Amino acid sequence: MNLRGVGVSPGIGHGPAYLLTARVPEPPEGATHAGDADQEKERAVMALAQVAGELEARGDRAGGEAREILKAQALMAEDPGLVVKIRSLIDRGTAAPRAVHEAFTKYRDVLEGVGGYLGERAADLDDLRDRVIAQLTGQELPGLPPPGDTPYVLVAHDLAPADTALLSGHAVAAFVTEEGGPTSHTAIMARALGVPAVVACAGATTLRPGVEVLVDGTSGEVRARPTESDVARAESVDTARQAAIDRVTGPGRTKDGHPVPLLANVGGPADLEAARSCGAEGVGLYRTEFLFLGRAEPPGAEEQERAYRAALEAFPGGPVIVRTLDAGADKPLAVLPPGSAEPNPALGERGLRLLRAHPEVLETQLDALATAGAGSGGRLRVMAPMVTTAEEARWFAAACRAADLPEAGVMIEVPAAALRARDLVAEVDFVSAGTNDLAQYAFAADRELGALSELHDPWQPALLDLLAGLLAAAAQAGKPGGVCGEAAADPGLACVLAGLGAASLSMGPAALPAVRAALAYHTLEQCRAAAESARAATTAAGARAAARAHLTELEALGL
Missing domain, CATH: 3.50.30.10 (Phosphohistidine domain)
Structure with a gap:
């Protein structure tokens, strides 16, 4: 098979x-409680809090990407709207387990309808629901x-x-x-x-x-x-691939010496050692959300400064690009609530839009970054998420200058920003393409849905066109244009991005060695030819095949 x-x-x-x-069985429809409603509500709230605490503790033990993901999931377990719905159902006589099931189902339907980042979290709600029901009923989770x-x-x-x-x-x-x-x-x-x-x-x-x-x-x-023999053959190919990858060391560059700095995406100080061990030349995306998750009050300037300084000290010779707080949509934070209820949060106040509504949070973060940067030898760059217009880019650059931060940039994750990248580049010192959101918004395709994975394939020619335009705009302005989305982790696509003019590539640390090898085995001219052929295709599969025809060493590398 x-x-x-x-x-x-x-x-x-x-x-x-x-x-x-296996899943936790659905509580019977129409199940009611026979006791005191207040006690039943207290049981439900305590179960939600218990599950949230367990998820946070598990995230803390795991560290890295898992910590950020699980803390965001824990916040969903105690969402005020969800708690209100559960309490309301219990007041009408519904038993706590059934109330939890119905409230989560309604919440899930809303998120699926929203799509985008929030839609991605719908599947997480099933796991949350089961954990809370198991807590209430004394069942063992699968x-x-x-x-x-x-x-x-x-x-x-x-x-x-x-x-x-x-x-x-x-x-x-x-x-x-x-x-x-x-x-x-x-x-x-x-x-x-x-x-x-x-x-x-x-x-x-x-x-x-x-x-x-x-x-x-x-x-x-x-x-x-x-x-x-199937296993032996596959392992032989994989061993040869790893050996070829391991032979390539040093900074990222093409076969003919064109530099393409390879940076790491990190979620906090715990990720820095993995980035260094995989040969990262710096940090291309420092997600600062982990500092704010699960808190009633924002972290103070000193706590933030220590976290940022750790990254600068880990990479004293390379760039450290810090993204300011990216809240909203799938990352609702108690410390940064939206101004009003949003019918479609994925398209509402998130990223820089939300920070503009809470200037004191941004001011503290920028001051902490400036202090950390002034006391280190690292090259600090600061960028804002979800920037759409030149006016927003200008506003953020002014805020950075007021905080004595020398290099301000923006993430380009919105198709409108990519199409008018020349206007945004004129206002800042660098830009970085966030391919995950850029693809999601460009194709209206939820990245968690297997049925839509073809649309969210980063090899889609339309996405390559958007990237080509924004990278060309940065090059024409003489400013760095990098890529920090997961697309950069694909060795073949990394070569294409280099061919499109990416000034740097940033990815999860584990992907760095394979990308380094793919670049080292191909010339810049091959990368450019691969990019041109990929853009001429009409499908993601066609783009991949067209690029690989020029990237002749990928097969030998087993990539």
């Missing part, structure tokens, strides 16, 4: 399949087996962040899911763990528990009952 999905974390993994498919001598292949319809946060490459050989896309939580966490992963794999949960499975996280192939 051979299946195929989207390879999102390279490498070969094999082992017995462990299917994570869990993962304890680590054994043989790593297993984890197979699921989708994976909740809480299921994977504490896994290691020693316990799990690979991930396979029926849902998800290249920038889904499963993909991001698999790459952070260095575990092969395939998502959007139709029929994955039809695999029989315990059957031996071979997973190719590069090609997306999933093979049941492989022969010994």
Whole structure:
């Protein structure tokens, strides 16, 4: 039995399949409570708080990307609107477990209708719902087996962040899911763990528990009952690939010496060592949300300064690009509420829009950054998220100058900003393309939905056109234009981005060695030819194939 999905974390993994498919049973419709409504409401609120606390603790133990994801999920568990809905249902006589089920279902339907970043979180709500109901009813949650001598292949319809946060490459050989896309939580966490992963794999949960499975996280192939020779051949190819990758060291550059600095996306100080060990030349995206998650009050300037200084000290010779607080949509923060209820939060006050409504939060953050930068030898750059117009870029640059920050930039994640990039570039010192959101808004495609993974494929020619335009605008203005979305983690696409004129590429640390090797084996002219051919295609698959025809060493590298 051979299946195929989207390879999102390279490498070969094999082992017995462990299917994570059981769910907590739905509480009976019409279930009522016989006791005191206030006591029943208190039970529900305590269960929500317990689950939120467990998720936060699990995130703290896991660190890295998992911490940010799980803390955001914990906030959803105690969303005020959700709590009000549960209390209201209990006041009408509904038993707490059933009230939780109905409230989460309504919340989930709303998020799915919104789409975008908020839509991505709909699947997370199923996991939250089950955890709260299990807490209320004393049920055991379906869990993962304890680590054994043989790593297993984890197979699921989708994976909740809480299921994977504490896994290691020693316990799990690979991930396979029926849902998800290249920038889904499963993909991001698999790459952070260095575990092969395939998502959007139709029929994955039809695999029989315990059957031996071979997973190719590069090609997306999933093979049941492989022969010994199948496994040996796949591992031989993977070993050769890794050896070829490991031979390339030093800063990112093409075969003919064109520099393409390779930077790391990090979520806080805990991620810095992994970035350094993978050869990052600096930080291309420092997400500052982790400092603000799960708090009633914003962190003070001194606490922020310590966190930023750690990154500058870790990379004294390279750039450290810090993104100011990116709140709103899927990252609602108690310390930064929107001005009013929003019918479509993914298209509402988020990123810089929300910071402009809370200038005191931005002022404290910029002051902390300026203090950290002044006391270090690192090169600090600060950029704002979700900038749409030249006026917004001008406002942010002025705020940075007022705080004595020498380099201000913006993330280009909105199609309007990409189309008018020349206007935004004129107002700032650099720009960086956030390909995850740019693709999501350009194609109206939720990145968590396996059914839409083709639309969210970063090889889509329309996305390449947007990137080409904004990178050309930066080059014409003589200012750096980088890419910091997950697209840069694809070795072939990284070469195309270099060909389009990217001044730097930033990605999860685990992806850096393969990208470094892909660039080192190809000339700038090959990268440019690959980019031109990819843009001339009409489909993502066609663009990938057209580019690879010029990037002749990718196959030899096993990429």
